Amino acid sequence: MENTNEMELIFDSRSSNESFARVTVAAFMTSLNPTVEEVSDVKTAVSEAVTNAVIHGYENEVHNIYIRCRTEERTLYIEIEDKGRGIEDIEAAMEPLFTTKPELDRSGMGFSFMEAFMDGLEVISEPGKGTVIKMKKIIGKGRKLWTAQPL
Amino acid sequence: MKYQVQENCLTIFLPTELDHHNAEEIRKEADHLIERNHIRYIIFDFEETAFCDSSGIGVIMGRYKRIYMLGGEVCAVHTNERMKKMLTMSGVTKIMHIYEEEN
Ligand SMILES: Nc1ncnc2c1ncn2[C@@H]1O[C@H](COP(=O)(O)OP(=O)(O)O)[C@@H](O)[C@H]1O
Ligand SMILES: [Mg+2]
Numbered sequence: 099m100e101n102t103n104e105m106e107l108i109f110d111s112r113s114s115n116e117s118f119a120r121v122t123v124a125a126f127m128t129s130l131n132p133t134v135e136e137v138s139d140v141k142t143a144v145s146e147a148v149t150n151a152v153i154h155g156y157e158n159e160v161h162n163i164y165i166r167c168r169t170e171e172r173t174l175y176i177e178i179e180d181k182g183r184g185i186e187d188i189e190a191a192m193e194p195l196f197t198t199k200p201e202l203d204r205s206g207m208g209f210s211f212m213e214a215f216m217d218g219l220e221v222i223s224e225p226g227k228g229t230v231i232k233m234k235k236i237i238g239k240g241r242k243l244w245t246a247q248p249l
Numbered sequence: 250m251k252y253q254v255q256e257n258c259l260t261i262f263l264p265t266e267l268d269h270h271n272a273e274e275i276r277k278e279a280d281h282l283i284e285r286n287h288i289r290y291i292i293f294d295f296e297e298t299a300f301c302d303s304s305g306i307g308v309i310m311g312r313y314k315r316i317y318m319l320g321g322e323v324c325a326v327h328t329n330e331r332m333k334k335m336l337t338m339s340g341v342t343k344i345m346h347i348y349e350e351e352n
Binding site: 117202 | 266268269270272273276300301302303304306307308310311331335338339340
């Protein structure tokens, strides 16, 4: 297809790679001409999913985190995967303020922010196997193409 | 971490990127300062902060809990619209005052 683009990224689950991951996805999406606001939304969502893989998925052990991105027309699709411990109860985990690590000062708002800042969120997880977070963001939703305006 | 202590008030100048990686350091240093200086009030200054996620919100909530137990208060200054939205969604604005800019 013509208007598509893809990239894949594999990196160590170190907290220092959280900013690397969100900046890389932000750079990848520039071809869609996003607003500053849209870039911030995506950066926050990527940061949440990668941080969760580091803290909860791998519990601070160093293993691989996988990011797959794809743009199709003006939609950005992101998948973030870890092969860590997985989530027991996905529904409970997605509740605002729910966290299994309150002793680490977690706010439990990660999934709520991913939901609020993106246009789609799907969580696939199996205990002992790992977690895949699938998100999408439609770029330029509020913007009208000038070519669509009557001249 | 950049900070300032004046009597029992600690101002924390939050970093440009307030994520999990930086939140860990703020947590350790702030708790050390709270103990050593008998801190009762904390001002979180967001002036330099361009990026924040739920780990940043977590470090603020955690400091609030500590200070509240000691009978003190926390507040925030220089928050932009995005930070305000995140703080409101997490319910932090119910426990923490946000001072608006003076123009
Ligand atoms: N990749 C993951 N692997 C295992 N558990 C996860 C993962 N992501 C999230 N979780 C679980 O979901 C809970 C809620 O996640 P989140 O909303 O980001 O809050 P927080 O990270 O502050 O705990 C976590 O406390 C954890 O139990
Ligand atoms: Mg999280």
